[in-house]
Amino acid sequence: AHIHLALIGWVSLSIIGVSYRLVAMFSLSHLDSKTPGRLALALINAGLLGLAIDALFFGHHQLRLWACILSAGYLAYAFQMRRLFKERTRKIDPALAYTLAALAGGFVWACLGVSLAFGWLPDETETRAAYIFCALLGWVTPFILGQIHKIIPFLVWLHIYSKEWKPPTPLPKIADITSERLAWAELAAFVPSVYAGVAGFLLQSYPLLRLSSVLLLAAATL
Numbered sequence: 220a221h222i223h224l225a226l227i228g229w230v231s232l233s234i235i236g237v238s239y240r241l242v243a244m245f246s247l248s249h250l251d252s253k254t255p256g257r258l259a260l261a262l263i264n265a266g267l268l269g270l271a272i273d274a275l276f277f278g279h280h281q282l283r284l285w286a287c288i289l290s291a292g293y294l295a296y297a298f299q300m301r302r303l304f305k306e307r308t309r310k311i312d313p314a315l316a317y318t319l320a321a322l323a324g325g326f327v328w329a330c331l332g333v334s335l336a337f338g339w340l341p342d343e344t345e346t347r348a349a350y351i352f353c354a355l356l357g358w359v360t361p362f363i364l365g366q367i368h369k370i371i372p373f374l375v376w377l378h379i380y381s382k383e384w385k386p387p388t389p390l391p392k393i394a395d396i397t398s399e400r401l402a403w404a405e406l407a408a409f410v411p412s413v414y415a416g417v418a419g420f421l422l423q424s425y426p427l428l429r430l431s432s433v434l435l436l437a438a439a440t441l
Contacts, residue, residue, distance in 0.1 A: 262292030313402035317365030324357025
């Protein structure tokens, strides 16, 4: 109950709320309907509340029901994100690619949760580790990194050039103070690390976990 209240009730709802604003702004698209977002908000909160109460007081008697409700809420959110990306007027850059990676990681996380709830995967330490690893590295981290690639350069640009710039000195663009090639390389190292780690826990494979760790280190360094 404690873990789900943290990962879903605090972290995931914050990510979902922020993404409705930032993804629309960064992709230059707009929401033509708020219905999927409201549906996602209602279903995720209902599933989370049911899951926490069931875990605390009723021994997970309705675990499958809450897992399905939470998954339905995520699908409603993913549908809203799909519409935003479909209506974008800007090409996919590393920041938006990270957001897509987060959506994919969230889907895998939901699949792991439903599989645990229905008994399709064994409820053991390694499977739970894969579940938490996918939540933190597959869903939370890429979304944060994607927004950092947009927000931090903007804040640096604003801090330096809003005060120091005087005509006719040419004003650099935000893209001029970042490296898109480096960001793509970072993403190329990060995404395989997530799924190598998930597979490593599920298969209890030390080589895959070591590969995941090395790729994560490379992505963090980049």
